[in-house]
Amino acid sequence: MGFADYCRQAAASFAALPRTETLRLVSHHDADGISAAAIMVSALLRDNRRYALTIVPQLRRELIEQFAKEQHQVFVFCDLGSGQIEDIRELLADRQVYILDHHELQARPEGIWQVNPHCFGIDGGKEISGAGVAYLFARDLSAQNKDLAVIAIIGALGDIQEDKGFTGLNKAILADAVATGTMEVQQGLRFFGAQTRPLHKLLEYSMDYYIPGVSGNESGAIQFLTELGIDLRKGSGWKKAADLSKDDMKDLVAGIILRRHGEQHPEDIIGPVYILPQQKPGSSTRDAREFATLLNACGRLGKASLGIGALLGDKHLTMRALREVTIYRKKIMEAVRWTEEHVPAIERPGDANIIIIDGRGVIGHTVIGTVASIISRSGRFSEGTMVLGIADQEKLLKVSIRKAPRNSGSRPEEESKHKEERNLREFLAAVIADLNAKAGEDTQAEVGGHANAAGAQVPLERAELFVECVKERAEAIDR
Numbered sequence: 001m002g003f004a005d006y007c008r009q010a011a012a013s014f015a016a017l018p019r020t021e022t023l024r025l026v027s028h029h030d031a032d033g034i035s036a037a038a039i040m041v042s043a044l045l046r047d048n049r050r051y052a053l054t055i056v057p058q059l060r061r062e063l064i065e066q067f068a069k070e071q072h073q074v075f076v077f078c079d080l081g082s083g084q085i086e087d088i089r090e091l092l093a094d095r096q097v098y099i100l101d102h103h104e105l106q107a108r109p110e111g112i113w114q115v116n117p118h119c120f121g122i123d124g125g126k127e128i129s130g131a132g133v134a135y136l137f138a139r140d141l142s143a144q145n146k147d148l149a150v151i152a153i154i155g156a157l158g159d160i161q162e163d164k165g166f167t168g169l170n171k172a173i174l175a176d177a178v179a180t181g182t183m184e185v186q187q188g189l190r191f192f193g194a195q196t197r198p199l200h201k202l203l204e205y206s207m208d209y210y211i212p213g214v215s216g217n218e219s220g221a222i223q224f225l226t227e228l229g230i231d232l233r234k235g236s237g238w239k240k241a242a243d244l245s246k247d248d249m250k251d252l253v254a255g256i257i258l259r260r261h262g263e264q265h266p267e268d269i270i271g272p273v274y275i276l277p278q279q280k281p282g283s284s285t286r287d288a289r290e291f292a293t294l295l296n297a298c299g300r301l302g303k304a305s306l307g308i309g310a311l312l313g314d315k316h317l318t319m320r321a322l323r324e325v326t327i328y329r330k331k332i333m334e335a336v337r338w339t340e341e342h343v344p345a346i347e348r349p350g351d352a353n354i355i356i357i358d359g360r361g362v363i364g365h366t367v368i369g370t371v372a373s374i375i376s377r378s379g380r381f382s383e384g385t386m387v388l389g390i391a392d393q394e395k396l397l398k399v400s401i402r403k404a405p406r407n408s409g410s411r412p413e414e415e416s417k418h419k420e421e422r423n424l425r426e427f428l429a430a431v432i433a434d435l436n437a438k439a440g441e442d443t444q445a446e447v448g449g450h451a452n453a454a455g456a457q458v459p460l461e462r463a464e465l466f467v468e469c470v471k472e473r474a475e476a477i478d479r
């Protein structure tokens, strides 16, 4: 049986559940998990079903123990569950469980519907997101749900599954979104905020595509545009990328490529941009990538319901979500600035295969992952350099790890150094194994995530030992 057939069977089993049942939905708090939840909420409302939803940062055993005390008979886990399936099987043994996930597998126990592409040899890291799995499930419940494909694409963008286009199941889901008229794909500048930010601000904040002398430098950005002969103003306001004439856009692209001359793939700044045509031009919810960032912010701030409201088209909740994200962005910018000033390894490109951002007491656990992402994409490291961020979260050490991508501005001579594919989740799992060995006990540390973005939680009192293990592991890789 293939993935599609299995998903159809799971949906058929779900559809047969009595409507008197209140379904227990549990989803992840990132953009993908929030998108998955919105898809399921929409599908359940359309099907006249009752549900209770909880959005969680991670599915820890204690939480499953809490769920086990509830009266609910049917549980649906979105964008998580596969990594905790042993606990789920044990603690929710007498309940009906559906897992709609794309994370790596722990086990494949009987009696649980585990809709996960990895069960069928499909790469859940690249080819489909948690929202994508929820979408396929919802579409199997009713063809009417085909118009939710756009939400699955927002989720996939949130999980950074897009790389100049989509592959595999994501590609098919995008086709559904385009076919239903809820999404348009255009060629454009792939800078974050192209819809909403004034042009000079867009370039100043270009963290994804580092432009020397322009990124992080407002007057540098203004001077750069002036030198290109591009007028910054439009009437009484600022010009945005969308306002540029074809010729100005050409000049701008050529100018940026010239500035990024060491870059291996200078054309990377141009590529597909995913637009929600029904959203107002200039709004944060018109560009799907920006929408995903809005959702991530909501989730990390513990306001996932605002994100779900925005996805379901609630104007009031969208406004509130936007207000939250403004505060969140400020926090991130402050944390990035702090990191640039205080983490010395950043000044030595290509020198270390791991950069450690020790944000304990300074950077909030809600933003450390985003900060690690931004730093990893700042263009100052050779491909594959790992960026590990740590922050304290009550009695836990929150760990986030990312790696510098190919298009990060790595210089040609550094290109081959860290070429081998490094699975970050496996790396952290190995570190935790080392930690447990050194500590002489199971420290209860937990790992989750993917090859390209992973995280862990470690008891705070083990922080120093953990950092030591990270350094030893990282050094061992290069030998």
Ligand SMILES: [Mn+2]
Pocket: 032, 033, 079, 102, 129, 130, 131, 159
């Ligand atoms: Mn996901």
